[in-house]
Amino acid sequence: MENKEDRELYFYLKLTREFEDRVSKLHRQGKILGGVYSGRGQEAIVVGVCYGLRREDFIAPLHRDMGAFLVKGVDPNRLMAQLFGKKTGLSKGKDSFLHAGDLSRGVFGATSMLASTLPVAAGAALKFRMKKESHVAVAFFGEGASSRGDFHEALNFAGIHKLPVLFVCENNFYAYSTPQNMQMAVEDVAIRAEGYGFKGAVCSGNDLHAVMKTAHAAVERAREGEGPTLIECKTYRYHGHSEHDQPFYRPQNELIEWESRDPIQRFEIYLEKKGYNVDQMKADTEREVKAITDEAVRFAEESPWPEGKEAIEDLYANPF
Ligand SMILES: Cc1ncc(C[n+]2csc(CCOP(=O)(O)OP(=O)(O)O)c2C)c(N)n1
Numbered sequence: 001m002e003n004k005e006d007r008e009l010y011f012y013l014k015l016t017r018e019f020e021d022r023v024s025k026l027h028r029q030g031k032i033l034g035g036v037y038s039g040r041g042q043e044a045i046v047v048g049v050c051y052g053l054r055r056e057d058f059i060a061p062l063h064r065d066m067g068a069f070l071v072k073g074v075d076p077n078r079l080m081a082q083l084f085g086k087k088t089g090l091s092k093g094k095d096s097f098l099h100a101g102d103l104s105r106g107v108f109g110a111t112s113m114l115a116s117t118l119p120v121a122a123g124a125a126l127k128f129r130m131k132k133e134s135h136v137a138v139a140f141f142g143e144g145a146s147s148r149g150d151f152h153e154a155l156n157f158a159g160i161h162k163l164p165v166l167f168v169c170e171n172n173f174y175a176y177s178t179p180q181n182m183q184m185a186v187e188d189v190a191i192r193a194e195g196y197g198f199k200g201a202v203c204s205g206n207d208l209h210a211v212m213k214t215a216h217a218a219v220e221r222a223r224e225g226e227g228p229t230l231i232e233c234k235t236y237r238y239h240g241h242s243e244h245d246q247p248f249y250r251p252q253n254e255l256i257e258w259e260s261r262d263p264i265q266r267f268e269i270y271l272e273k274k275g276y277n278v279d280q281m282k283a284d285t286e287r288e289v290k291a292i293t294d295e296a297v298r299f300a301e302e303s304p305w306p307e308g309k310e311a312i313e314d315l316y317a318n319p320f
Pocket of ligand 1: 062064112113114141142143144145146148170172174175176241
């Protein structure tokens with residue numbers, strides 16, 4: 001009999017990949033509003049960090065973190081409708097995936113400005129501290145975003161006040177076409193934490209258990225009042241920066257090497273070693289995640305477009 005956690009983790013890894021792959025296909029069919037930033041290859045990070053978080057814990061996902069929404073319990077139908085720009089989407093048809101959040105599930109929207117959500121996450125952590133709530137805030141970002149001022153300001157503030165916040169860097173070595181060594185003179189983003197008075201940790205972002213171990217220890221420390229952690233997960237995106245980007249700037253061999261360390265296949269090896277019937281598990285899970293994704297696409301396709309006047313709804317706390 002499979003243990004519940006193993007089954008759920010596998011389900012979320014597979015759901016994230018199925019959902020994102022479908023979105024990439026729908027993008028090619030011209031059905032998705034705006035850009036699509038696939039996180040294919042990076043699934044273990046969002047699943048590993050978000051699995052086990054409470055509903056009240058806040059997360060600020062990155063533009064390629066659809067899986068974070070799904071693990072945090074956001075309705076896949078509303079998420080897909082968001083990508084279609086439909087009225088039933090999270091922002092009621094005002095935008096695509098970027099800038100969408102779901103506060104009822106503790107999900108801040110991403111923004112187009114890289115690293116701008118890090119001070120916001122630190123702010124949420126400050127609120128938790130002031131209200132004596134034992135929740136944590138998590139901000140995801142790329143190594144490219146760590147070269148921006150917002151990153152440093154957020155870490156500095158969080159370090160001074162020992163805030164319950166996790167800064168999770170998904171280091172996929174390229175910020176669009178810029179390789180890491182062209183934008184920073186250090187190998188590990190994680191060492192930057194030391195300058196702000198707290199710990200950094202590096203782990204393999206393709207190893208779900210390594211991510212979980214590192215993230216869960218940091219969450220525990222944050223809940224105990226021991227302050228922030230900067231976690232760097234080394235990984236690789238299989239697709240270009242976005243679906244309209246052909247990544248000619250990176251060596252083909254590099255991609256092949258990373259694909260051979262695929263996070264889902266790696267987890268399947270773990271399941272096999274535990275003695276599960278992986279073929280059966282794979283078939284059942286694939287059927288399940290396909291059904292959820294099919295239903296989300298049907299819901300999005302059949303949902304209405306917003307009316308023009310709805311564009312200014314929910315924009316102001318006190319509508320004029
Ligand atoms: C402040 C800012 N500068 C530039 C951009 C344009 N831009 C969008 S994504 C991106 C690359 C981001 O790289 P990284 O932070 O490493 O995340 P990744 O996309 O690799 O996951 C750039 C340069 C932006 N959105 N915001």
